[in-house]
Amino acid sequence: xxxxxxxxxxxxxxxxxxxxxxxxxxxxxxxxxxxxxxxxxxxxxxxxxxxxxxxxxxxxxxxxxxxxxxxxxxxxxxxxxxxxxxxxxxxxxxxxxxxxxxxxxxxxxxxxxxxxxxxxxxxxxxxxxxxxxxxxxxxxxxxxxxxxxxxxxxxxxxxxxxxxxxxxxxxxxxxxxxxxxxxxxxxxxxxxxxxxxxxxxxxxxxxxxxxxxxxxxxxxxxxxxxxxxxxxxxxxxxx
Numbered sequence: 001x002x003x004x005x006x007x008x009x010x011x012x013x014x015x016x017x018x019x020x021x022x023x024x025x026x027x028x029x030x031x032x033x034x035x036x037x038x039x040x041x042x043x044x045x046x047x048x049x050x051x052x053x054x055x056x057x058x059x060x061x062x063x064x065x066x067x068x069x070x071x072x073x074x075x076x077x078x079x080x081x082x083x084x085x086x087x088x089x090x091x092x093x094x095x096x097x098x099x100x101x102x103x104x105x106x107x108x109x110x111x112x113x114x115x116x117x118x119x120x121x122x123x124x125x126x127x128x129x130x131x132x133x134x135x136x137x138x139x140x141x142x143x144x145x146x147x148x149x150x151x152x153x154x155x156x157x158x159x160x161x162x163x164x165x166x167x168x169x170x171x172x173x174x175x176x177x178x179x180x181x182x183x184x185x186x187x188x189x190x191x192x193x194x195x196x197x198x199x200x201x202x203x204x205x206x207x208x209x210x211x212x213x214x215x216x217x218x219x220x221x222x223x224x225x226x227x228x229x230x231x232x233x234x235x236x237x238x239x
Contacts (some may be wrong), residue, residue, distance in 0.1 A: 038074075048083070072179060079179065106150070110143070124212060139169070
């Protein structure tokens, strides 16, 4: 349920942003807004990069809407570069925090509902293939993967390369989508783009949920099990 809720929040965020972009392009002087942002010079990209990085470090924040916004405002190539830098910076910081300070700090940085997901991701990440699988499934939630990876024994170089390459795919698609909506000014494209995005994001999350459904951690088991066997509980206490 927690995974599904996070995925749905990201999807809703994307839909809202794309709808806003389309309305801004069709009914308002979006080009004038673009020019004003670009006139800010280097501060525009710096703010975007900082915002994107912060959505990973402070996990309850959703960074998905920033992808199409970057494409719409800065264009495809510039928007993609800024978003990728922000993603990489945020992921490195989250990984470093997790590795150096451990699980307690991760529990504080991630929202409570993200912790069960993070624990399962850690379990799956025992191998390179497992890490790749988790990163693909959680394409919409890189913060969970970054924090979880820091609690494993995976090398930083391996984490960075896989995380960067996999993250580049959804970033390219979403930034391109935002830019394409501005160029075409076509609501039909927006609808198709949203549908495809929904299927990809929802599909990856549901696959991971199904794959890890059988994974249950001892601390997550209900206390009632010990109450059903009081004799065994007493034996353990005597020991």
